[in-house]
Amino acid sequence: MSDAASQSTPLYVTGLSREAMTQLVLSWGEKPYRAQQLWSWLYVRLANSFEAMSDLPKGFRQRLQETLPPWLPTIREYHRSADGTEKWLLQLEDGQVVETVHIPDEERGTLCISTQAGCALACSFCHTGRQGFARNLTCHEIVGQVVLARSAVEAAGRKVTNVVMMGMGEPLYNCEAVFAAGRILMDANGLAFGSRKLTLSTAGVIPRLPEVARELGCNLAISLHSVRDEVRNVLVPLNRKYGIAGLRKAALAYPLKANRRIFWEYVLLKGVNDSARDARELIGFLHGIPSKVNLIPFNPWPGSDYQQPEMETALHFQEILRQAGQVAILRDSRGGDIAAACGQLRGALLGAKQRRDFNLQEGFQDIVQETVQVE
Numbered sequence: 001m002s003d004a005a006s007q008s009t010p011l012y013v014t015g016l017s018r019e020a021m022t023q024l025v026l027s028w029g030e031k032p033y034r035a036q037q038l039w040s041w042l043y044v045r046l047a048n049s050f051e052a053m054s055d056l057p058k059g060f061r062q063r064l065q066e067t068l069p070p071w072l073p074t075i076r077e078y079h080r081s082a083d084g085t086e087k088w089l090l091q092l093e094d095g096q097v098v099e100t101v102h103i104p105d106e107e108r109g110t111l112c113i114s115t116q117a118g119c120a121l122a123c124s125f126c127h128t129g130r131q132g133f134a135r136n137l138t139c140h141e142i143v144g145q146v147v148l149a150r151s152a153v154e155a156a157g158r159k160v161t162n163v164v165m166m167g168m169g170e171p172l173y174n175c176e177a178v179f180a181a182g183r184i185l186m187d188a189n190g191l192a193f194g195s196r197k198l199t200l201s202t203a204g205v206i207p208r209l210p211e212v213a214r215e216l217g218c219n220l221a222i223s224l225h226s227v228r229d230e231v232r233n234v235l236v237p238l239n240r241k242y243g244i245a246g247l248r249k250a251a252l253a254y255p256l257k258a259n260r261r262i263f264w265e266y267v268l269l270k271g272v273n274d275s276a277r278d279a280r281e282l283i284g285f286l287h288g289i290p291s292k293v294n295l296i297p298f299n300p301w302p303g304s305d306y307q308q309p310e311m312e313t314a315l316h317f318q319e320i321l322r323q324a325g326q327v328a329i330l331r332d333s334r335g336g337d338i339a340a341a342c343g344q345l346r347g348a349l350l351g352a353k354q355r356r357d358f359n360l361q362e363g364f365q366d367i368v369q370e371t372v373q374v375e
């Protein structure tokens with residue numbers, strides 16, 4: 001039996017690599033092709049129970065059912081925006097909640113998944129950053145978000161073409177689970193997100209960048225937001241550790257595949273990082289790095305310290321980059337009516353729990369509310 005299969009902690013079927021699944025199946029005296037059948041039911045047909053896997057022998061299904069726990073998270077909330085953006089607040093077995101967002105476009109559908117519950121990096125413009133860190137997600141919890149959301153999206157006649165690890169958390173502080181999940185997402189005979197269809201987004205954990213190329217070879221996105229240390233130190237406090245110069249050096253050394261670019265995420269914040277001077281400094285920073293810049297006008301959330309810039313300012317910023325030959329895309333702020341900014345739904349839930357705890361302490365037990373209505 002594999003290491004994974006002999007662990008005393010519960011074994012989740014979506015936490016198994018192909019090799020570990022084959023070993024598990026063999027250790028039960030089944031033929032190796034049963035592992036391929038199981039893989040296919042999970043990742044091609046997106047089955048949500050062992051019972052539904054009708055061409056597997058009944059005894060095998062029964063053993064799976066008795067041995068392995070359910071693999072999908074529970075939907076705590078679901079919201080659909082007027083612009084088609086969908087958001088799930090998913091509850092994990094220990095009660096932690098994470099967010100998964102589907103952003104449909106004309107040609108594609110992008111799924112934004114979480115890799116941690118909460119985040120320790122405390123970026124000042126990010127709602128998740130205000131909530132602190134709870135724990136790393138496991139491989140099966142990362143894969144489970146994709147299986148659940150893809151199944152729901154496809155059942156509604158839409159599609160998921162891309163996955164971005166850009167939701168809650170810093171993926172490169174959870175490398176083992178993130179890389180294991182990435183390999184499952186990219187498996188050509190399963191979910192089959194090719195290396196151009198999967199993007200790992202980091203705030204810039206510089207020592208781990210080469211591992212992204214080595215372990216997954218998928219797209220790399222870096223949250224930049226400013227190329228001035230005094231500004232980025234506030235927006236992305238991790239910058240105090242590596243600095244802009246360190247980030248540029250790491251990007252120049254990153255082993256990009258042919259015809260690939262580093263994606264730079266740049267949230268435009270009114271009066272903070274959206275001036276012509278900021279744009280020109282950004283051009284200097286990018287010199288010599290094959291790049292694509294995603295400009296995202298800030299999506300305000302209640303209590304945030306920042307504002308969205310005027311559209312005219314955002315367009316001017318983009319134009320300066322384009323004039324300098326940079327690929328710069330101005331993104332829509334999507335799903336504003338369903339609190340789609342990263343961490344907002346979870347924040348509302350935590351806020352309600354904190355209010356509930358306070359109220360219990362004060363003796364107002366009768367106003368406990370378990371279900372949160374997001375306004």
Ligand code: SF4
Nearest residue numbers: 119122123126129169
């Ligand atoms: S922007 Fe990303 S890295 Fe920064 S606090 Fe939010 S989730 Fe964490």
